[in-house]
Amino acid sequence: MTKEERKHTSARYDQELAEIKEKLIYLGALTEKAIEKSIQSLLGRDSDLARAVITEDNQIDLLDVEIEEKCIRLLALRQPAARDLRFITTAIKINGHLERIGDMAANIAEKAILLNEMPQLKPYIDIPRMAEIARGMIRNSLDAFVQEDIDVANKVRIEDEKIDQLNDQIFRELLTFMLEDPRKIHASLLIMQVSKSLERISDHAEGIADMVIYMVTGKIVRHEAP
Amino acid sequence: MVTTANNIIFELKQVNFFYGSTQALTDISMDFEKNRVTALIGPSGCGKSTLLRLLNRMNDLIDGTRVEGEILFEGRNIYNADNDPVEIRRRIGMVFQKPNPFPKSIFNNITYGPRLTGTRNRADLELLVEQSLKQAVLWDEVKDILNKSAMTLSGGQQQRLCIARALAMKPDVLLMDEPTSALDPISTAKIEDLIEELKKNYTIIIVTHNMQQAARVSEMTGFFYLGRLIEYALTTDIFTNPQVKQTEDYITGRFG
Numbered sequence: 001m002t003k004e005e006r007k008h009t010s011a012r013y014d015q016e017l018a019e020i021k022e023k024l025i026y027l028g029a030l031t032e033k034a035i036e037k038s039i040q041s042l043l044g045r046d047s048d049l050a051r052a053v054i055t056e057d058n059q060i061d062l063l064d065v066e067i068e069e070k071c072i073r074l075l076a077l078r079q080p081a082a083r084d085l086r087f088i089t090t091a092i093k094i095n096g097h098l099e100r101i102g103d104m105a106a107n108i109a110e111k112a113i114l115l116n117e118m119p120q121l122k123p124y125i126d127i128p129r130m131a132e133i134a135r136g137m138i139r140n141s142l143d144a145f146v147q148e149d150i151d152v153a154n155k156v157r158i159e160d161e162k163i164d165q166l167n168d169q170i171f172r173e174l175l176t177f178m179l180e181d182p183r184k185i186h187a188s189l190l191i192m193q194v195s196k197s198l199e200r201i202s203d204h205a206e207g208i209a210d211m212v213i214y215m216v217t218g219k220i221v222r223h224e225a226p
Numbered sequence: 227m228v229t230t231a232n233n234i235i236f237e238l239k240q241v242n243f244f245y246g247s248t249q250a251l252t253d254i255s256m257d258f259e260k261n262r263v264t265a266l267i268g269p270s271g272c273g274k275s276t277l278l279r280l281l282n283r284m285n286d287l288i289d290g291t292r293v294e295g296e297i298l299f300e301g302r303n304i305y306n307a308d309n310d311p312v313e314i315r316r317r318i319g320m321v322f323q324k325p326n327p328f329p330k331s332i333f334n335n336i337t338y339g340p341r342l343t344g345t346r347n348r349a350d351l352e353l354l355v356e357q358s359l360k361q362a363v364l365w366d367e368v369k370d371i372l373n374k375s376a377m378t379l380s381g382g383q384q385q386r387l388c389i390a391r392a393l394a395m396k397p398d399v400l401l402m403d404e405p406t407s408a409l410d411p412i413s414t415a416k417i418e419d420l421i422e423e424l425k426k427n428y429t430i431i432i433v434t435h436n437m438q439q440a441a442r443v444s445e446m447t448g449f450f451y452l453g454r455l456i457e458y459a460l461t462t463d464i465f466t467n468p469q470v471k472q473t474e475d476y477i478t479g480r481f482g
C-alpha cells in the first residue's frame with residue numbers, strides 16, 4: 001500500500017484497499033473542518049455557523065457507514081491476512097474514532113449556540129489553543145496512517161498530555177468563576193463541556209495513533225503510556 | 227533407545243532431497259511437536275508434498291531419489307537401514323489430495339491394512355471398523371451399508387473413509403496432503419472439525435493451499451519457497467504478523 005509495496009496479484013484488491021484509505025482521509029478532513037467551524041462559531045458568536053456544523057455531521061455519519069460497509073465487504077470477500085488484516089482492522093477503528101470526533105464537533109456547536117445567547121464570560125484563550133492542538137493531532141495521526149510512520153504516531157500520543165493539562169487548567173479557572181458568582185455557573189458548565197469535548201477529540205486522535213502503531217508493528221499499545 | 231524432548235516427535239536436521247540431479251529440498255531444519263497440527267504452505271512446486279512424503283519414506287518408492295541430513299522420528303533416524311519402511315508407514319499414515327478408496331466394500335477398505343499386518347479375528351476387525359469410522363465421523367452415514375462399494379460414496383465421504391482407513395492402522399502421525407482440495411465447503415468443514423478432534427491423540431501435518439484452512443486448523447505453520455523453509459512460527463503470528471517479507475507477500479496474495 002505504501003509506494004514501494006508489492007502489488008496484489010488481484011489489481012481490484014489493491015484498488016479496494018486504496019479506496020478505503022482515500023475515504024478515511026476525506027472523512028478526517030471533514031472532521032477537522034467541523035472542529036474548526038465549531039470553535040469559530042464560539043469565538044465569532046456565530047450561531048448560524050454552529051447550526052451548519054450540526055447539519056453537516058450527517059455527512060460524516062453517512063461516510064462512516066459507507067467506509068464500514070466497504071471494510072466489512074473486503075473482510076468477507078478477500079479474507080485479508082497479515083499486513084492487509086492489520087490495515088483493515090485499523091481502518092475500521094480509525095473510522096469509528098473519526099465518526100466520534102464528528103459527534104464531538106457537533107456537541108461543541110450545540111454548546112456554542114447556547115453560549116452565544118449569554119453575555120461572554122471572558123475572552124476565550126485556552127479553548128482555541130486546545131482546538132488547535134487537537135486538530136493537529138488528527139492531522140498528524142492520519143499522516144502517520146498514510147505514511148505508516150510510527151515516529152509521527154508516537155508524537156501524537158505525547159501531544160495528548162498537553163490537552164489534558166489545558167483541560168485541567170480550564171476546569172480550575174472556571175471553578176473559581178462559579179464560586180465567585182453563581183450567575184456564571186451555567187456558562188461555566190457549558191465551557192467546561194466544550195473543553196471536555198476537545199479533550200475527548202484528542203483521546204480519539206491518540207486512539208488513531210495507537211492503531212497506526214498496531215498496523216505497522218503488530219503491537220497493541222493502547223494501554224501503555226506513550 | 228534414544229530419548230528426545232517429550233513434545234518433539236519429528237526432528238529434521240539439515241535435510242536435502244534430490245529427484246535424480248534436481249534438488250527439491252534444501253537445508254531443511256525443523257521440529258514437529260507431538261499432538262499438534264502443523265501446516266505446510268507455499269506456492270506450487272516449493273516441495274511441500276516432497277517433504278511430507280519424506281516423513282514416512284514414501285519417496286523411497288520413486289526411483290533415483292536421494293536424502294541427505296537426518297530425519298529423526300521419536301529420536302531415531304527413519305532412514306537407518308535397519309528400519310522397516312512398512313512399519314514406519316504404519317505408524318505414520320498418509321491421506322492424499324484425491325480420495326483414493328480401494329474398489330472394495332467400505333468394510334474391506336478399513337480392514338485391508340490391519341489384515342495384512344496380522345489382525346484376522348472377525349470380531350476384532352468389526353470393532354476396528356466401527357472405531358475408525360466413528361473417529362472419522364463417518365459411522366452414522368455408512369453403518370448400514372458397510373458391504374457396499376466404497377466407490378458409491380460421495381467425495382467428502384470417500385475422503386473421511388480414507389482417513390478412517392489410515393486411523394485403522396493405529397498410527398501416531400497423520401500426514402495430509404491437501405485433504406480437502408477436492409471437497410465442497412460442508413465436507414471441508416467436517417474434515418477440519420475432525421482434524422481438531424484427532425489432534426488430541428495424533429500428530430497431524432497438513433499441506434494446504436487454502437490459507438484460511440491453515441489458519442483455522444493449525445498451531446504451527448511453515449512457509450516454503452523454492453525448496454527452502456522460509457519461515458516457521460506460530461500460526462497466529464504467521465497470519466497476523468509474519469517476520470519475513472516473502473511469507474507476507476505470499477499469504478497476502480502478492481506473489482508471482
Ligand SMILES: Nc1ncnc2c1ncn2[C@@H]1O[C@H](COP(=O)(O)OP(=O)(O)OP(=O)(O)O)[C@@H](O)[C@H]1O
Nearest residue numbers: 245248250268269270271272273274275276277288
Ligand atoms: N516424482 C518426481 N520426480 C521428479 N521431480 C519431482 C517429482 N515430484 C516432484 N518433483 C519436483 O520437485 C519439486 C517439488 O515438488 P512437490 O510436489 O513437492 O511440490 P508441492 O509444493 O507439493 O507443489 P503443489 O502445491 O503443486 O502440490 C517440483 O519442482 C517438482 O517438479
Ligand SMILES: [Mg+2]
Nearest residue numbers: 274275276403
Ligand atoms: Mg503437493
